[in-house]
Amino acid sequence: MKLLRVTLLPIALAALATTVSGCGPGNPLNRQAVSGAVAMDGRPLESGMIEFTPHGREVDVLCGAKIRDGKYKIPTAQGLPPGKYLVRISSPVADNSKPKGDFGPTPGPRPNIERVPARYNTQSDIIVEVIDGQANHFDFQIRTKSD
Amino acid sequence: MAKQTTSTSRSGLNRTERKHYSAFTLVELLVVIAIIGILIALLLPAVQAAREAARRAQCANNLKQISLAIHNYHGTYNKLPPGSYSSVWGSWQAIILPYVEQAAMGEQYCFDSMFVMTGPSKDESSFWGDKNLPITTRHFAVFTCPSDKPTFLCPPGWWGTAQITKHNYMVNYGNTGYTNASSGPEQTYGDPASGGTVLSGVPFMMSGGWEKSTPPGWKTQYFSFRDITDGTSNTLMLAESIQTVGDDFRGLTWWGRVAGFSTYFPPNTSQPDVLQAESLCDRTADGTNPPCIGFTTARPMAVAARGRHPGGVQTAMCDSSVHFITNDINLALWRALSTSQGGESVQADY
Numbered sequence: 168m169k170l171l172r173v174t175l176l177p178i179a180l181a182a183l184a185t186t187v188s189g190c191g192p193g194n195p196l197n198r199q200a201v202s203g204a205v206a207m208d209g210r211p212l213e214s215g216m217i218e219f220t221p222h223g224r225e226v227d228v229l230c231g232a233k234i235r236d237g238k239y240k241i242p243t244a245q246g247l248p249p250g251k252y253l254v255r256i257s258s259p260v261a262d263n264s265k266p267k268g269d270f271g272p273t274p275g276p277r278p279n280i281e282r283v284p285a286r287y288n289t290q291s292d293i294i295v296e297v298i299d300g301q302a303n304h305f306d307f308q309i310r311t312k313s314d
Numbered sequence: 315m316a317k318q319t320t321s322t323s324r325s326g327l328n329r330t331e332r333k334h335y336s337a338f339t340l341v342e343l344l345v346v347i348a349i350i351g352i353l354i355a356l357l358l359p360a361v362q363a364a365r366e367a368a369r370r371a372q373c374a375n376n377l378k379q380i381s382l383a384i385h386n387y388h389g390t391y392n393k394l395p396p397g398s399y400s401s402v403w404g405s406w407q408a409i410i411l412p413y414v415e416q417a418a419m420g421e422q423y424c425f426d427s428m429f430v431m432t433g434p435s436k437d438e439s440s441f442w443g444d445k446n447l448p449i450t451t452r453h454f455a456v457f458t459c460p461s462d463k464p465t466f467l468c469p470p471g472w473w474g475t476a477q478i479t480k481h482n483y484m485v486n487y488g489n490t491g492y493t494n495a496s497s498g499p500e501q502t503y504g505d506p507a508s509g510g511t512v513l514s515g516v517p518f519m520m521s522g523g524w525e526k527s528t529p530p531g532w533k534t535q536y537f538s539f540r541d542i543t544d545g546t547s548n549t550l551m552l553a554e555s556i557q558t559v560g561d562d563f564r565g566l567t568w569w570g571r572v573a574g575f576s577t578y579f580p581p582n583t584s585q586p587d588v589l590q591a592e593s594l595c596d597r598t599a600d601g602t603n604p605p606c607i608g609f610t611t612a613r614p615m616a617v618a619a620r621g622r623h624p625g626g627v628q629t630a631m632c633d634s635s636v637h638f639i640t641n642d643i644n645l646a647l648w649r650a651l652s653t654s655q656g657g658e659s660v661q662a663d664y
Binding site for chain 2: 196215221222229230233242253257279288289
């Protein structure tokens, strides 16, 4: 019994520690968590989306997130491998009514109005660099009027 | 522990004499129980993983059955089913019912008033039509992934008070969006010069485009296996969807817009899906459902493949082979797999 107590307990504890600590899904692409804030004309962008496209290399990953109340957050599991990225931001004019006529018996629904100017979106040239092991925090200021 | 003997015992010992037996102390018992507890704790995740593996296998079998059903449909009509007749008049899921051993349901489904825009029979062939509700309020096991929880679109809504069911599989709508019912899928998504995509053939389309020619009218576009010049082994047929909760439309695969997926997005992306309006898909904002956003000219409608299995989604190719695709798949490859006429060279070991 003494033998049992002395040997089995540490083995069991070691096995438990292994189970708890290791054996996760891993992170083969070395993805990094990315977060930040987006403001439009000085006020937080209440709803929209942000997209990071690989810049200057093959489009092997694509990441992005929904912007809620001016903030966005991409967790590590779905994050960006280190490198340069082109940023695109889109925000439809908020429409919380339930659409009725858009379900087929019309020649297609009309798009929502895009609030973000094209230079932050389809014609974006905003480049950010995601760095391994650092706090990858990127804030963006959108100005709707060019000055 | 000791046992006190009685005077009448056969051993003939004295009333007060104690005999010691070898036995466990309380501490030793607790240690043994603790060890057993730890061992069970070690075993439980393994058991859960095995159960998930079994559910995944069943899900893969569903994909196999559906892809074989689509093959049988092709054998009958020499063409693939459309992704859907416009958005509301029946998706591939309703069309192939007779080929998944649901002949009675399939024959009952009403396609008669498709593309009828006015009059009393206007809604008859829609998924909320009276004749179709007995079918669209049912959960079909073959369209349900066992790792997901069967849900329905929470009534009431513009479709009435019926509990219209959600399911788990979508057909391949290609690598772009499918915003505009007037012209079929988008020809590009994003800027092809910087990470966007160009449509290069799809096996399925949300068809029933509104033709602007004179006289204007609806047209349905079909494809067949001979159109898949990239090869059926290199072209996706099906992938998974998730059944969202509440009045989120994602998973409502009776409806054309979410009956297919776009590979512009990687599987299980953190990016929002794009539908007509946020009000169709992201009303809770509590993270229960994946994010979603309304479409704009800069961001056409497209829905990502999403599944409940850890690490990726299950897919079926047009040759009916079933593959598990990880979330980390090279996006260029994932997009190439969705095109039917892209001419990409695809390595077999994805």
